[in-house]
Structure formats: C-alpha cells, structure tokens
C-alpha cells in the first residue's frame with residue numbers, strides 16, 4: 258500500500274548520511290520543485306545532500322529556494338560518486354540523463370514519481386500514477402514524516418502542482434490537489450504572483466519561437482492531428498532556450514477538432530524530440546512507448562534518431578492508425 262511505500266521512502270532517507278537528488282533532463286516545474294523539496298526534507302532530517310540536474314534550472318524557476326544550489330553533473334572537476342540517490346519525476350533511469358555518470362557502482366536509488374510508464378527502477382519505489390504531480394506525493398511524504406510546512410517548502414509544492422496541472426485545469430486536478438493548494442495559500446504562498454511568473458509571463462525569445470511555430474502549424478487526418486516543428490537553428494536565431502518551447506505544443510492540441518497535437522523539435526545532435534498532447538481519446542503514452550519514450554496518457558514524449566521529415570512521417574502514421582473513426 259501507499260503508506261508502506263511512504264514508510265520505506267522515509268527509512269531510505271533516514272538510513273544514510275549523504276544523498277544526491279536528481280530529476281529528469283530539461284527539467285520542468287515539477288522536476289525542479291520536487292528536487293528542492295527533497296533537499297528541504299533532507300535538511301530537516303539533518304542529512305547532507307547535493308542537488309543536481311543535467312541541465313540548467315529554467316530562469317522562471319530560479320526564484321524558488323535552493324534552486325541556486327542545483328549543480329550540473331557530471332562535472333569534469335569532481336570525480337565524486339554517490340551511493341545513495343533520490344530520483345524525482347523520472348519515469349525511467351534514462352530520463353536522469355548524464356547525471357547518472359556520477360552514481361557509484363551498486364548505487365541505491367529511491368524512485369519517487371507519478372508517470373504511468375514508470376518502470377520501478379529504484380531499490381525503493383514510490384510510484385503513484387493517480388498523483389497529479391510528484392510534488393503531490395512529496396506533500397504526502399512530508400505529512401507522513403510529521404513535519405510542519407513552511408514557506409521554503411510551500412512555494413515549490415505549489416509550483417509543482419500548478420505546472421503539472423496546467424494551472425489547475427487538466428483532468429488530474431483532483432479535490433486533493435486543490436485542498437493542498439488551498440493549504441499552501443494559507444501558509445502565505447501568493448497564487449497570483451506564481452501564476453504570473455509561471456504561466457502568464459512570456460520571454461521575448463519565447464514569443465518569437467511561438468511566431469515561427471504558428472506559421473508552420475499544419476493539420477492532417479481530417480483536422481484531427483495538428484502539428485508543428487521548431488528547428489534547432491530557430492533556438493539560436495531567436496536566442497531561445499529549450500525551456501522556451503514549453504506550452505508550444507498546446508497551440509496544436511487546442512484547435513477545435515484536434516485529437517492529438519504534436520511538436521517536433523530538432524535537437525543539437527540532429528535527433529528529433531517529439532512532444533505529444535491528446536484531447537483524451539488517444540493514449541499518447543502508448544504511442545511514445547513505441548518509439549522508446551513515455552509519459553502520461555494525455556501528455557507524452559519520445560526521441561527519434563532521424564530527420565524531421567522521417568520523424569514526422571513515422572509519428573503521424575502511428576497516430577493515424579489509432580485515431581478513432
């Protein structure tokens with residue numbers, strides 16, 4: 258049961274002296290929030306810890322406590338290897354990226370996540386697929402540990418919930434999520450200031466990417482698939498970072514009649530990163546898994562090692578096959 262999983266997680270966090278906390282590459286709001294929440298929790302338990310990610314913390318998340326201490330690993334100057342690792346918001350080991358080069362042989366992993374495609378890669382696993390965000394599970398973990406909330410942890414908890422529910426709009430916005438959010442606002446979190454920063458505010462490069470993306474938006478399968486692409490050169494030309502692509506796929510998905518929206522992103526090494534969003538009838542996690550990726554039924558992703566033309570042909574064909582008639 259869930260209580261036993263939370264017990265096992267707390268035991269894991271209490272047993273050691275020293276931990277590495279990691280999340281997925283190209284971290285989103287839930288990934289960064291969950292990383293710093295575990296940092297806060299380890300601090301309360303009197304443990305030493307290092308917070309790490311393969312990629313930089315997105316600018317709009319840097320206001321959160323402890324994000325300044327998230328390091329990028331592997332760091333060529335530090336040959337240190339970590340024997341106890343907490344992984345948050347990662348569906349599988351590969352999502353941790355190159356940070357895993359800093360793990361010791363025989364590393365002990367605690368895997369806390371909410372993706373249905375999670376493959377239980379930890380020695381201890383707390384995988385709750387009906388949780389809206391990993392941050393929701395961490396709220397339960399903190400309560401289970403009997404620790405009182407403060408602003409340091411209330412803000413990242415709120416950001417994790419807000420971002421993974423698309424601003425409390427997606428189907429995963431449960432009564433439990435809203436009750437937690439209400440409690441966090443009661444602790445002094447400013448819902449409006451965080452929504453402004455996380456959801457409303459656009460950077461100029463982000464707007465320029467949006468202009469390019471929308472100019473290429475096309476529809477197929479009788480208007481039931483909407484798709485667009487961003488080439489790697491678009492990032493340099495607009496001054497955008499990977500994080501500026503977040504939300505772009507929704508413009509394809511949100512068009513009336515569209516069942517699946519897709520964004521193809523050219524990667525630096527020539528591969529293609531695919532983001533898929535479903536209006537509800539198509540399980541895009543299943544499509545993503547066919548290409549070695551994963552995610553949630555309504556939001557999933559994968560990577561293809563081929564040209565944009567080939568990637569779009571293969572993914573569009575796979576989705577057309579499963580579109581309801």
Ligand code: 5GP
Nearest residue numbers: 348532533550551552553556557558559560
């Ligand atoms: P996004 O399209 O925003 O990158 O990702 C949407 C969802 O799919 C997220 O929950 C993310 O964790 C998952 N996802 C995206 N790319 C991959 C991937 O390459 N592998 C796996 N396993 N999950 C992915």
Ligand code: MN
Nearest residue numbers: 285287288346
């Ligand atoms: Mn995530």
Ligand code: MN
Nearest residue numbers: 287346390391
């Ligand atoms: Mn998440």
